[in-house]
Amino acid sequence: MPVQDIKGQKIWQRRAGRESLFHWALWLIGIAVFAYCWQQISKSTTWFFVWDAPRIANDIWTRATPPKWEYITQLGKPIWDTLNIATLGTLISLILAVPVAFLAARNTTPSRFIVRPIALLIIVSTRSINSLIWALLLIAIIGPGVFAGVIAIAIRSIGFCAKLLYEAIEEIDETQVEAITATGASRWQVMAYGIVPQILPAFAGIAVFRWDINIRESTVLGLVGAGGIGLQLSSSLNVLAWPQVSLILLVILAAVVISEWVSAKVRGAII
Amino acid sequence: MSDAAFDVAGRIGQPWKKPPFIQRRWLRWTLLLGALAYLIAAYMTIEVNWSRVYEGLERGKKFVLAFANPDFTTRSSDIFEGMMESIIMTVASSVVGIAISIPIALGAARNVAPLPVYLICRGIIAISRALQEIIVAILLVAIFGFGPLAGFLTLSFATIGFLSKLLAEDIESMDKVQAEAIKASGARWTQWINYGVQPQVMPRLIGLSMYRLDINFRESAILGLVGAGGIGATLNTAFDRYEYDTAAAILLIIIVIVMGLEYLSGVIRARVQ
Numbered sequence: 001m002p003v004q005d006i007k008g009q010k011i012w013q014r015r016a017g018r019e020s021l022f023h024w025a026l027w028l029i030g031i032a033v034f035a036y037c038w039q040q041i042s043k044s045t046t047w048f049f050v051w052d053a054p055r056i057a058n059d060i061w062t063r064a065t066p067p068k069w070e071y072i073t074q075l076g077k078p079i080w081d082t083l084n085i086a087t088l089g090t091l092i093s094l095i096l097a098v099p100v101a102f103l104a105a106r107n108t109t110p111s112r113f114i115v116r117p118i119a120l121l122i123i124v125s126t127r128s129i130n131s132l133i134w135a136l137l138l139i140a141i142i143g144p145g146v147f148a149g150v151i152a153i154a155i156r157s158i159g160f161c162a163k164l165l166y167e168a169i170e171e172i173d174e175t176q177v178e179a180i181t182a183t184g185a186s187r188w189q190v191m192a193y194g195i196v197p198q199i200l201p202a203f204a205g206i207a208v209f210r211w212d213i214n215i216r217e218s219t220v221l222g223l224v225g226a227g228g229i230g231l232q233l234s235s236s237l238n239v240l241a242w243p244q245v246s247l248i249l250l251v252i253l254a255a256v257v258i259s260e261w262v263s264a265k266v267r268g269a270i271i
Numbered sequence: 272m273s274d275a276a277f278d279v280a281g282r283i284g285q286p287w288k289k290p291p292f293i294q295r296r297w298l299r300w301t302l303l304l305g306a307l308a309y310l311i312a313a314y315m316t317i318e319v320n321w322s323r324v325y326e327g328l329e330r331g332k333k334f335v336l337a338f339a340n341p342d343f344t345t346r347s348s349d350i351f352e353g354m355m356e357s358i359i360m361t362v363a364s365s366v367v368g369i370a371i372s373i374p375i376a377l378g379a380a381r382n383v384a385p386l387p388v389y390l391i392c393r394g395i396i397a398i399s400r401a402l403q404e405i406i407v408a409i410l411l412v413a414i415f416g417f418g419p420l421a422g423f424l425t426l427s428f429a430t431i432g433f434l435s436k437l438l439a440e441d442i443e444s445m446d447k448v449q450a451e452a453i454k455a456s457g458a459r460w461t462q463w464i465n466y467g468v469q470p471q472v473m474p475r476l477i478g479l480s481m482y483r484l485d486i487n488f489r490e491s492a493i494l495g496l497v498g499a500g501g502i503g504a505t506l507n508t509a510f511d512r513y514e515y516d517t518a519a520a521i522l523l524i525i526i527v528i529v530m531g532l533e534y535l536s537g538v539i540r541a542r543v544q
Contacts, residue, residue: 030366037363041419044356044500049416057414084313128529129522132405132493133503136510137518141334142327147319220405224496237409249406256401 089153368430
């Protein structure tokens with residue numbers, strides 16, 4: 001126990017001398033890095049605008065309230081599109097994620113040194129690029145519209161679903177698999193009766209969880225032209241129609257809250 | 272399963288059949304038909320311009336080839352500046368976000384905070400989680416003007432919702448015995464937090480912070496699309512000008528940094544836990 005001796009009196013300390021020095025050094029470096037970052041941000045900021053911000057915020061608020069309620073009649077189709085982007089995107093991504101997950105899991109992969117790294121690379125690269133960037137890319141390739149949104153959501157979700165799924169596969173109970181193997185089952189039968197029943201609850205949970213996230217993400221995909229309610233948001237912002245913007249934001253908020261509620265209910269029922 | 276055991280006599284001699292996933296027959300069929308109807312309805316309403324998609328395949332091929340041959344040099348100064356701005360925004364917003372979310376997490380843990388504080392803090396978390404980063408960024412750009420300050424504020428705001436919620440859940444599920452032992456020694460409230468609560472949640476806090484740093488970096492890559500600073504603006508320009516090799520270079524840098532961060536957070540988490 002680190003104890004300091006001051007004039008014959010022993011005082012308890014949390015850390016020993018060298019350890020506390022190390023901690024101080026770490027803090028010092030951290031603060032220096034933060035100070036540098038802040039300086040850089042401050043340098044590229046027009047502070048006049050920032051001091052003016054409360055007035056601007058107040059101005060936007062007065063323009064945006066009350067929301068233009070009658071505009072809601074035009075939001076039905078965009079909301080339906082948003083729902084489709086999220087749902088179809090999740091479905092496609094699940095179909096693609098299952099084989100990737102089986103190839104990436106240590107206990108089911110056919111080859112540890114060739115296939116597994118490739119599967120892991122697919123997972124990392126699809127996960128690290130945001131769906132908006134995928135949408136930008138797909139719009140450049142296949143043109144704007146709902147279809148680009150669906151594909152963007154699908155690609156982006158592969159990594160997420162496959163990662164969680166392969167972790168679930170690695171955590172299965174091997175004894176059940178062994179029992180099925182002992183009956184003389186083929187490789188596919190072992191998969192279907194030994195592994196799949198064990199990961200099915202996890203799979204359903206992941207699907208609903210990702211669907212919830214995808215609803216959120218698909219609401220903003222329209223900002224880059226990939227369909228859904230984001231298109232309306234972007235066009236309203238472009239013409240500075242703040243009452244419409246506030247209504248759209250309310251609708252998006254409602255969609256997010258409802259999807260989270262649905263996903264929590266379904267997951268509660270499954271697990 | 273009980274009714275399956277019930278007619279054992281009738282089943283002897285018949286091959287085994289896998290029990291259905293959903294036991295109730297009407298529910299199974301309703302769900303199946305509902306899903307099918309939805310799929311058809313969804314498919315009918317999505318207009319896909321297949322000839323446009325077919326034309327795009329050529330460009331898609333070009334993009335995939337660009338990945339094999341990314342161009343880091345032509346726009347290297349733009350890429351470097353954008354990346355630095357993204358990294359700076361990530362670091363600054365993570366630090367500020369974590370610093371703010373610790374007191375809010377304490378307030379949102381029912382076993383630490385009194386009810387009014389709990390409700391306020393939970394409200395803050397709910398607002399921060401319900402609003403999308405990109406939407407917050409649009410509003411903040413409108414208010415504070417273009418530049419990394421808007422992005423920094425957006426990411427800090429988003430960090431609060433994420434980190435406080437998970438940290439508060441960890442504080443709520445901590446071991447009461449240790450905290451009580453510290454309290455019994457006559458500790459003040461701050462000492463109680465410092466020696467009874469903090470050591471228990473520290474590993475989780477470090478793990479979550481690393482994870483959030485990773486998320487913040489990924490998000491900072493898109494904030495530039497709405498003018499909130501970072502690499503997103505450069506990336507958007509590259510796509511608009513069909514400079515796929517530059518875009519591929521930027522995407523590759525993002526992937527490598529995210530992989531590095533993930534590796535780093537794995538090492539750090541393994542050390543603290």
